[in-house]
Amino acid sequence: MQLVFIMVIAFVWLAGTIFRIYRQARYYQIEEYKSNRYIRWLFSERDRWLPTRPVGVFLVGMIFAFFTDSIPGETSFLPYIIHIIIAALAVYPPDEGEIKKAFVRTQRATRLLGAAFFLAFLATMLLFALRQLAPIPTSDRFQAVFMGIGGIGLFIFAPIWLMLGNILMTPLEGFMRRRFIKKAENVLAVINPKIIGITGSYGKTTTKNFLRDMLNGRYKTYATPKSYNTLMGVCLAINNDMANDYSIEYFISEMGAYVEGEIQRITELTPPDISIVVEVGPQHLERFGTLENVAAAKYEIIKALPQQGLAIFNWDNPYVREMYDRGYPDNRIAVSRELSPDNLPENPPRFIASDIVETLNGLSFTVTDTETNQSEFIETPVIGIHNVTNLLLTIAVCVHEGMSLRDVAFRAKTLQPAESRLVRQVTDSGITIINDAYSANPVGVISALKVLGLHQSGKRLLITPGMIELGDMQEAENRKLGELATQYASDIILVGEKQTAPLKAGILSTDFSQEHLQVVDNLSDAIDWYKDNLKAGDTVLFLNDLPDTY
């Protein structure tokens, strides 16, 4: 009978542990299964690694159990019942709150969960073994307490089982990865498309989508979907969508980097014929340290080009311009939206945008090919000044691949913004929503604010949690954003008190009325507020959306 009770206690703790592992796996996944990053997240708040309610319930329960007596040698059910109740109350899962990015049950995640569950089970078995071996008094109270302590340990250590599971799976995952990469290599060898690589701290996905839509007007072009920009993401795209599609002539591979060498590895899989560097900026600076390191990582995409390859650079960014000036490869094209075609430096960028006009209907500008002296008027429904650069980079590739400027201008009229990047829509109640939820960065936020400023009919509400992952520059950049925001927004809601402090300081350093500034805890509070307080003709800008780990 004693054994049955002990097994029930163990089972409740194990079930709770398994569920906790399952929930933790979501954060582990967001941190890309990198244990150091996950640990940093875990220990940044006490409640994450030492959850209040389970521990509290356990401690209170233990004290309570201490006063309920059981005579050694006699059998009493009470300690067991108490410990079953403690376990159940402790492991009962709390409400998870807002989930922006749900857990994706990939094959890898499934394998990892399997391993972690198995380890938790193994640990439980170990507890039983210890109970037999260790010199524990056989009294019911001690037996129950032993299982209770073991159970809470099992539960608290859920992240350990997860990370150990990951280590356990490492050899298998390595094998699966190599097989997956090999498969993608084989697909590419058969389809043999022209490969265009795009990298940059920001603007990658938008440029990729523009290029795909424009080039598709002449050549069948496939681009990695969404923001797939890791080695595995690119492999997935190739294996899922390119296998057996012999019609693809151009493949656009978006290459992101969190560490040096990452782009190089992607270029080994997808060796580019054409490489585009959009921007070098403080994105993910906390992982790179300095902007120079960021630039060095991005330059890997140029180094991967063959001598006869083509490289395209955004001349307006000093770090990218420096890459252009380095002189590799022979065939290089630079583009600029900041230079004037009347006043060009020596050896000027090839494509220049001038007379840039932004209205609520979109962008228009004149593009000049300084090599042929041809000009063409470009009109596009896409908004955001920074998109002029993205368009110029796109134009450079298209013209090089045989499209005329006129053709390019025709296609520009039907371009669409990429998902969650300055996408505008009007709600049924007449409120204009500008969604710029993806990776706000120092260049993009200015564009987005200017677009907000174009709406002059009513209130202009900015909702933002600020910018992150900018390393040393984060505080200063957010402060600047705060100052700038007051020029374009009539009302501001900051999401998350802690990380928006510099933003708030920036806002308050201007004469912006504090009545129009609010700080809320999460996005849904902000949405509730605008639903109650805005009316037809007003505009909301959602600037950046942070992952669940912030």
Added chain:
Amino acid sequence: MAVTRKTIVGVIFGGRSVEHDVSIVTGHQIMNAFDTTKYEVVPIYVTHDGKWFTGAPLCDIENFKDGEITSYDGVKSAILSPDVRHHGLIVNPLAGRFSKSEIRRLDVLFPAVHGTHGEDGTLQGLFELADIPYVGYATLGSALTNDKILTKQVLKQNDIPVLDSIFFTRSEWLNKPESILQRLKDGFGYPMFVKPATLGSSIGITRVDDESLLRPAIDIAANFDRRILVEPAVTDGIEINCAVMGYGDDIQTSVLEQPLSWSDFLAFEDKYLRGNEGMKSADRIIPAPLSDDLTRRIKDLSIQAFKAVDGRGIVRIDYLVKPDSNEVYLNELNTMPGSLSFYLWRETNLSDSAVVDKLVTLARDAYADKRRNMYDYKTNLVALAAGRGLKGAKGTKGVASHN
């Protein structure tokens, strides 16, 4: 790798047509014209009875005799797939346990098939389904110019001078021959030409100089086609040919030629097989001895006609001209002219390789235009149908919830 990738051109020749053998010659002239540093040529041969083959030996005309392949060594069965993902041939399509089928990607298709199943839009329809850029007229232009009766009507609409004509169907001829003969006699006198509405290369065409030959001539034409066309023969004119190449607004004409065998009408063999390179060595005068004014007029008409029939790629336009009275009649459009009229382009300072190069570029331009069209137009029709139940018997109430 891909930077230096060659353009892969599939050249299709042969075909299920009376002009099968001529097409083999044209096909090989085209294949030989390609600059091999820029292009990789894949030969695709369609036999007289409609089987498709590919393989390197087909590139050598020595391997053909009497319109047949002499050896099938290294030659494999192949089909052009209408599945857009294949974008080319399925080689060895009926692979069994011990053989493998494979996909052969083609960047551009270059048809060199004359006449039926080649010049009439059928082959082009397959190319459209396959979604591969191809040289020459599209489906509509090919089908139109393949039909002499409809071509005349379209040209007339565009104020391009054509000879008068009378047309009728085979069943009309079989049921009421007398009334047709009467119509012809009333219409225009002898000599006249009796032609099947389709088919090129003079096949089935008879010149009728007096009444005794009219019935047999119509019988011959009726054997080749369901629809028959009769037009007066121009006796005091000369034949003038002009080749046109282009797409959209970029259209150029060749120098004009005057074939000399006009006076006796070209017999089939005469038209193609004199000398070893098609029409090249047939007796002709290049440039044709016409006044600058008339030359200009014919060239302008050629461009006008090219546009009127939605031309693209290449065409050779044949005219009947009476230089003394300054009269010009457009006689025929050949969308797959023998030898691609290489001999005319050479006189226009375009090498054979420049001509095929230009045609591939035009094919890509035309394809790009097709790509500019939108094929995705989101509808909720399927959802509606699903909500209604495909038979639509009941459940119209369900529709609202699916909107």
